[in-house]
Structures are given as C-alpha cells and as structure tokens.
Amino acid sequence: MTETILSSATREVVIGFDRPFVMIGERINPTGRKLLAQEMKDGDFSRVEADAIAQVEAGAHMLDVNAGIPLADEPALMARAIKLVQSVTDVPLSIDSSIIEALEAGIEVYEGKPLINSVTGEDEVLERVLPLVAKAGAAVVAISNDETGISEDPDVRFAVAKRIVERAADYGIPASDVVVDPLVMPIGAMGTAGQQVFALVRRLRDELHVNTTCGASNVSFGLPNRHAVTGTFLSMAIGAGMTSAIMNPMHAEVKTAVTAADVLAGHDLNCASWIASFRDPNATGAGGRRGRGGRRRAAPG
C-alpha cells in the first residue's frame, strides 16, 4: 500500500492505490498558450490566478505550475507563480520545469510538501534533481526515459523507472515519494501507445510498488474529438492502476470519465462523490429535502 503525501500549508492530498484518483490541473503552463506566455513574461499573472481558481473549482486536487517561456527569467516567473497560486488556493502544487534553477526557485518559496516535476533517468539530471528533492523533503515525478530516448520497449522503460527509484533511495528518498510517469505517446502516431502504458502501470504498481502519473492530453495529439479520447484513456489507465494524472479537469468529458472510472474501480465509497456531482440540483423530495447531506443542523458556535 503505497501512499505519496503532498501538502500545502493547510491541506494534504494523498496519491495512493485504492484511493480516489488524483487530478492534477495542467492549465498553468505557457507551452502552446501564446497569450498566457506573453502576459506572464510582461508580469501580468491575472490569467494564472483565474486558471488556478477555475481548475480547483472544477475538481482539481492539485495544480501543476509551469513557467517555461522562451527568453524569459523562468526561475523568477516560477517563484512568483507559486506564491500567487498558493495565495489563492490551498491545494498542493506540482512544480514543473526542466530547468533546475526554476525548480529551486519554486521550492524556495513553496509552503508545504510539493511534487517536483520532474527527474528523468539521465545521469546528469538525476544528480542535479534528486539532491534538491531530498533536501526539500519533497516527492518527485520520475519520467521513464534516459539519454537514449523514449524506448518503445516497455521493459526498457520499466528498467529506467526502476533505476530512478533506486537512485532516489541512495539520496534517502523513499519509493513512496517517487511517482513514475510511464510516458504517454500520441496514439495517433503510435498504435501501441495505450497498451504500453497500461502494461507499464500494472508492473510499476505490482513490482516497484510506486504511484504513477502522466501527461494525459498527449495521448490524443493530432486527433479530432480529443477530450473523449483523453477521458477514455484515463478510464482505462485507472483500470490498470494509474493513481494520478496531469490533466484538464475543466473538460467535462475528461473529468467525468475519471470520476466514473473511480466509481468502477471501487475508490468512491458508496458512490458518494458521483452522486453528489450528478444529483439533479433542482429536485425536491418528500419532506422538502434535496437528497442526503442537507439535513444536518449546523454545529453550535
């Protein structure tokens, strides 16, 4: 039973087997968002704030924060974004950069235990990121590629993940604080991309006993009706045992697929979350009640 505990100053989120799937909001990322990139670079963070609030309202349990903008001071932007997001929401964050100084800057200002996104199996990256993670007492996303690229052989990707978990242990980081990203390739370019991930997730869970995550939207790159494909992919990944994903909870098809998969995987006790999400809000029952949950008197004081 592996549990990865992340926290903000006031709230804890647990990624774990047999627990509700953790949705990590992907929107605060200027890659491919021209307007957001320009605004952030110019010091206008209003869209970051709005995206943070909207994603949490849509059900995100955590938020990913990325400040990767060409020709910008990424560490400074990252620090500012982290501070701002923590001031308007209380969910734990994933600090997302391929630039080590930006990770450092984010960790520096972060309150709580963050998820560091990410480390790969490349020696140089391992040696630079893992000490940071250890020092911050953080958890880390481990991406299963190395210097040789992203292997199409799931056994190779498993071996890379295993090596990262072992190297993390050398730095005193427990396997429970390593969340492996098996790497989701576009299904439109590689027909085996889905099955590769499902097979890997099962092995990562059964043999390495680690939690898993992924950048879910990548799977539907280049296809029409992308959200339906992404949502169904996540349902199937949850069926295989995936425990979290970086995704867009504001796309109803994606979020509904995740929530339903959680019900079917037995992670939603008595289907309570599902019912709460979908009960007709206007139905008035006998005795004027609107379903369960509304009849508890407010506690005194």
Place this chain on the structure above:
Amino acid sequence: MSDDAADDEIDLSSLNDEDLTAQMHDDLYDGLAEEIDEATRILLNRGWGPEKVLNVALVEGMRIVGIDFRDGILFVPEVLLAANAMKAGMAILRPLLVETGAEPIGTVVIGTVKGDIHDIGKNLVAMMLEGAGFEVFNLGINTDVDEFLAAIEEHKPDIIGMSALLTTTMPYMRVVIDTLTEKGIRDDHIVLVGGAPLNEEFSEAIGADAYCRDAAVAAETASALVMARRATA
C-alpha cells in the same frame, strides 16, 4: 463496407494519364501504398520520366494532403498513412532520380537538438518535407552541433531544420546557429526551427529564418523559402 465494394475495384492501367494522376492524388489522400506503387510503375512504363512522376503525381498529391491537414480535415494518423504511401512511390523513383541526375526541390538536414529526445513531431515534419519533394536527411534525436556540421558537410543542404520540445534544450538551437555563423556558413543555408515551446520571437532572437508551427506549415515555408532563394540566386 458497401456490398458492391468489389465492383469499385479500379483497373489503374485502364486510366489515361490524367485520370491516373488524379487517382494517385486520391490514393495518396487515402494512404494506399500498394496502389501508389502500382500507378508509379504504370506511369514509368508509359515513358514518364521519374521527375515528372514525382512532381505531377506524388508531390501534388501530398500538397493536397498538407492543406487538409493544416485545415483540420485530415488528422495525424491519416497523414502518416499518406506519407507511407508516398514512400512506396519514392522507393521506386529514388534510384531512377539518382540515375538521371534530377535535382530534388531542395535538400534538408533535420534533427532534434542535443539533450532532447522528442521524435514524433520532428519525424512528421520530415515526412511532410519529403512529401513536398525535398530530399531529407533525418539525424534523429539528441543531435549535437558536430553531428549537424558533419551532415551539412556531407549533404550540402538548402535547409537545416531543428526541433526542441523543452525549454532547457531549445537554447541549443542558438549554439548551432552561432557555430554556423562562426564558420562563415550561416547564410549558405535556410534555418527552420520548431517545437511546442517555441514561437516567432524566439526564432528571430536566435537568428533562425523561420519558426514553423506544425508540419504542414514547415513544408509550405520550406518550399516558399527555397523558391525565393533560387529566384534571387
């Protein structure tokens, strides 16, 4: 499947040249490699030169594919199938083109830069460039400046294409361009860059000739810039 699918079978050899090339455009669009193989042979047997087959049948067909990909009518898996069909025709034409000494519209050396292992988008660009009639030398992933230089030396490309998907690896594009400048060969080539985190501003700042948003744009830009260069040469 319609009941009369078998009746729809077209005897390619019964079509005149015009109908056959139009059919090849359709077959490229539909990604039918065997049909492209067969039709390419038929045209050659009718005395068409390899260059004419390439330009009138294949490149024109892929141009249509590129437009519909750009406009969201065709999607990535379909473009990959079309490129694969084009490849079937090219396999026959390439040795003949070499024999006749025909020049391709241009030559391209392309690679994902050092430290970056993202392959798919760059390969899509390489395929679209081949579809546009370019000869493409794909250096793969994690390509350092020495590998670019060696390939430039060997293939004398009109175009150098670089891809990066990470904010950490995209600055390496500048390293390559600066090295070309130091060696005094920057202006001998058109430099195109692409990848999710890039934009026009970055492309301009590092001294590239153009940023290409996607594979279709890359093919259009490559053709336009090569034509422009030929016109002024």
